[in-house]
Amino acid sequence: MTARVITITSGKGGVGKTTVTANLGVALALHRQRVVVIDADVGLRNLDVMLGLENRIVYDLVDVIEGRCRLRQAMVRDKRLPELFLLPAAQTRDKSAVQPADMVHICNELREQHDFILIDSPAGIEQGFRYAAAPADAILVVTNPEIAAVRDADRVIGLLEAEERGPIRLIINRLRPELVRRGEMLSVADVVELLAIELIGVIPEDKEIISAANRGEPLAFSKDSSQAGTAFHDIARRLLGEHVPFTPLREPGVLQRLFGFARSGGDQT
Amino acid sequence: MKGLKRLLGGEAEPPSGAIARERLRLVLAHDRTSISPALLETLKDEIIAVISKHVAIDANDVRVTFSQTARESRLVADIPLLNPRKRPASSE
Ligand SMILES: Nc1ncnc2c1ncn2[C@@H]1O[C@H](COP(=O)(O)OP(=O)(O)OP(=O)(O)O)[C@@H](O)[C@H]1O
Ligand SMILES: [Mg+2]
Numbered sequence: 001m002t003a004r005v006i007t008i009t010s011g012k013g014g015v016g017k018t019t020v021t022a023n024l025g026v027a028l029a030l031h032r033q034r035v036v037v038i039d040a041d042v043g044l045r046n047l048d049v050m051l052g053l054e055n056r057i058v059y060d061l062v063d064v065i066e067g068r069c070r071l072r073q074a075m076v077r078d079k080r081l082p083e084l085f086l087l088p089a090a091q092t093r094d095k096s097a098v099q100p101a102d103m104v105h106i107c108n109e110l111r112e113q114h115d116f117i118l119i120d121s122p123a124g125i126e127q128g129f130r131y132a133a134a135p136a137d138a139i140l141v142v143t144n145p146e147i148a149a150v151r152d153a154d155r156v157i158g159l160l161e162a163e164e165r166g167p168i169r170l171i172i173n174r175l176r177p178e179l180v181r182r183g184e185m186l187s188v189a190d191v192v193e194l195l196a197i198e199l200i201g202v203i204p205e206d207k208e209i210i211s212a213a214n215r216g217e218p219l220a221f222s223k224d225s226s227q228a229g230t231a232f233h234d235i236a237r238r239l240l241g242e243h244v245p246f247t248p249l250r251e252p253g254v255l256q257r258l259f260g261f262a263r264s265g266g267d268q269t
Numbered sequence: 270m271k272g273l274k275r276l277l278g279g280e281a282e283p284p285s286g287a288i289a290r291e292r293l294r295l296v297l298a299h300d301r302t303s304i305s306p307a308l309l310e311t312l313k314d315e316i317i318a319v320i321s322k323h324v325a326i327d328a329n330d331v332r333v334t335f336s337q338t339a340r341e342s343r344l345v346a347d348i349p350l351l352n353p354r355k356r357p358a359s360s361e
Contacts, residue, residue: 183284
């Protein structure tokens with residue numbers, strides 16, 4: 001078996017690429033897949049803190065590229081999940097330190113011994129996006145149901161299609177079903193129709209994602225505790241070829257809306 | 270405010286999600302083709318000029334728009350021909 005390389009990108013910043021990469025990495029590893037997540041956001045490293053691995057970093061991506069260490073030495077193994085590895089970004093360098101060919105080499109070296117390589121792309125459509133996309137067999141474009149995020153996603157999809165890159169799939173993050181119901185937010189159907197690419201996941205807005213990031217413990221660790229956690233596992237299963245139907249998201253219950261903590265109740269939409 | 274306006278019988282504004290969808294439709298069409306709204310106007314004027322050299326058309330009703338199917342854009346010109354009988358008097 002040789003690994004599939006999947007790049008997570010978006011165009012617009014802050015839409016949830018790093019959150020998706022961390023949670024998908026965890027979800028796939030919980031499905032017994034051998035996963036490497038690569039933080040390609042050189043200079044703005046984040047994936048390490050989202051995964052709670054920041055204290056275990058010795059070397060980084062640029063150290064590997066510049067020959068200061070071997071690839072294996074830079075990879076941090078997650079003690080909670082032995083199938084999951086992180087290849088961290090350099091924090092004190094900039095994106096000119098990485099070329100597309102470097103990413104292709106690194107991924108080729110990793111393919112033999114892993115099932116999935118997930119690359120967390122930087123925002124934008126410049127060099128960082130280019131090298132992050134270079135080794136990809138498939139691309140996940142993350143967007144929010146908002147006008148600017150959808151527009152930027154369309155730009156990225158256009159660039160990738162012009163290069164005839166592998167399959168491109170859409171993830172809609174931070175959906176708020178109660179706003180969609182009132183007509184105050186673009187619906188899943190609207191975004192899919194506008195961008196005209198195949199959907200692979202819908203993740204609701206969920207405060208727990210922020211507390212999970214605070215703790216360095218992605219929601220996907222506890223699979224069924226929340227709709228967002230389940231959404232990440234559904235994407236992982238779809239990547240594994242399972243047919244997982246898209247079920248409508250429940251709206252937050254009254255308690256949750258009032259106090260913002262209850263995770264349980266909700267009315268089916 | 271919006272609710273109040275609606276109560277007072279003002280024009281019901283479509284919800285903002287629908288507005289976003291319609292605005293995006295246009296913005297994406299322009300982004301994808303790099304044809305600006307101004308260029309679209311120019312195209313329309315020149316199409317009218319060329320065609321009316323040969324056939325009588327209703328210049329006020331000409332529409333030049335984008336249509337999108339999946340990720341393919343096309344330019345659609347809808348050019349109503351003038352019914353010969355309705356032509357300006359001189360042609361009788
Ligand atoms: N579904 C969600 N519900 C609530 N908060 C979310 C959700 N997804 C992401 N966030 C929050 O949004 C912020 C940005 O997310 P993230 O860092 O994953 O975005 P990004 O696309 O990687 O950003 P950048 O472009 O800067 O790399 C974070 O604080 C994250 O916790
Ligand atoms: Mg990020």
